[in-house]
Amino acid sequence: MDVLVCVKRVPLTGGKMVLTADERAIETRHLGFTVSPHEECGVEEAVRIVEAQGGSVTVVTLGPPEAEEQLREMLALGADRAILLETDGSEWDAEATAAALTEVVEGEAPDLVIFGNESADSGGYQVGIRVAHALGRPVVTGLKALAFEDGMLRGQQETGDVYRVPLPAVVSVKEGINLPRYPSVPAKLRARKKPVERRTPAPRAPRLEMVRLVVPEGRGKQAEVLGEGPSAAPAVVEVFKSLGVA
């Protein structure tokens, strides 16, 4: 089975959101980057499918040139090849992203396309569904389990709802569908030699146009320190009592 997985490069945000001066992005000078969590599980799932029944795993991302770093990580996880849809790093809305990805999927014609249920950063909940419509393929979202039965894809959501759809299909998965492996050193070395193809998709004006980002006001709390070490236990139990939980 040929599986194509779409992933997104996102910053590792840590404890506090800090914005750039123009308030249009997160300040990432001191941050690392990663693949959005649901999507990393999507790549792991694709690799497991291909390990079990043969085929190939292609990973695609739309992002800046530096997104090659995330594609290499996914190649180390076990993907065979990668395609980078190179942008200048500016924000593409869901429709523009879906249009660029649709073009790739049409050319590759995989049996299965896997998305993350929603990206960690913008959380738009629609790129996979838009791609599926453009391709005329069925799409099932939010999967926590995926299997194949009699040529059909069986997908299960965390609610226990089960769907059975014919292939080729599009799915989106959620973290927890599997526990992604840690790539071994040899796998990382092999990943350096795997092919990463670069393409330049045509940008288009966003219809969901970001104007600016705002860091929400915190709870403005000053924690009451109940003590240090085990000697704080009586004060903690007093708090439990005052809250009615003990």
Added chain:
Amino acid sequence: MSTLVLLEGADDLSLQALTFARRYDAEVDVVAFGEAPAVTGVRTIHVAELDEYAPQAWARAIASLNPATVVAAGTDRGNEVLAHAAVMLDGVFAANVVEANGDEVTRQRWGGSLLEQARLHGDVKLMTVAPHAVAIEPTDGEPSVERFAPQLHDADLVVRVSERVDTSTGGLSLAEAPVVVSGGRGVGSAEGFGALEELAGLLGGVVGCSRAVTSAGWRPHTDQVGQTGTKISPDLYIPCGISGATQHMAGCKGAKKLLAINSDPEAPIMASADYAVIGDVAEIVPAITAELRRVKG
């Protein structure tokens, strides 16, 4: 112009979406599936005659009503159906909106750790409402109910719920527990969670954990509190050895009180904590459990 609200029922998230729509537009209609939800303050409830959940069929029913604006709760289904409807209506779809006025919306990113002010360009606008971002306002006025059988395309029923598997574990769920005791990397090992289990048990709660812990394989993903895990809103949340990354805070911002146990008094979690104990989780948690047992006799 009127706004069409997709209601999955008359639950809190649905009523929040309804309040949002009534603030956005003076004229509000509802679309529902199977049966009319018990809500007031809207003109008409359009009830589509469809049995099992099929996202594309639901979206087709919505599109057949030719709405200019569609609103739904930011649930899995709300987001899914509106994404389908956006394609059918050639509309622009913004998920997890907290505030909207005309073409201008404010929506959540990063599970609510960041807000985006955005402009929607399109004749048809679709918005889901971020859970618990809008306070429900009372309504009155009985709506009329109109049943209809939507004209579906063949492809609309290809994706539908074919079976339901019982996934309940029988015990108290993480999402509903009144007390949650969570552990992070600072717990040190899978075995270290034994002490947290004991404390949670005494408090009538359950154990949760951070993403670092599930990634390490110490706990199952079903225990994970966070943006990509379970969103909780307990009366008391006790994060132990959790630094407070935005990924985690997105899952516990609904907690009414937060007691942080952490060796680092400068950890980001402290900015969200009501109470704090500074020190080693492995020493403090058993001491609290012992004290609780002593007091309870």
